[in-house]
Amino acid sequence: MGFIWSLIVGGILGWLASLIVGRDVPGGIIGNIIAGFIGAWLGSALLGSWGPEIGGFFIVPALIGAIVLILIVSFLMRAIRRKA
DSSP: OHHHHHHHHHHHHHHHHHHHHTOOOTTHHHHHHHHHHHHHHHHHHHHOSOSOEETTEEHHHHHHHHHHHHHHHHHHHHHHHHHO
């Protein structure tokens, strides 16, 4: 049950980050879950473990990490589209 809870929280974090940034992650729901997981790792690595914790994720650093990840991915996708 813990893994399913982590998937749900990761998906919600990725979805919230895409709403804040105003750009969608490629891959839809799966992309949001991946962005939430990678964002949680990135946010914890850069900002540490602080704030409220839900489903094994520290919400504030994970959300900030997911926002940064979505900005980087959208920048790279835009650069790739310009070259094509």
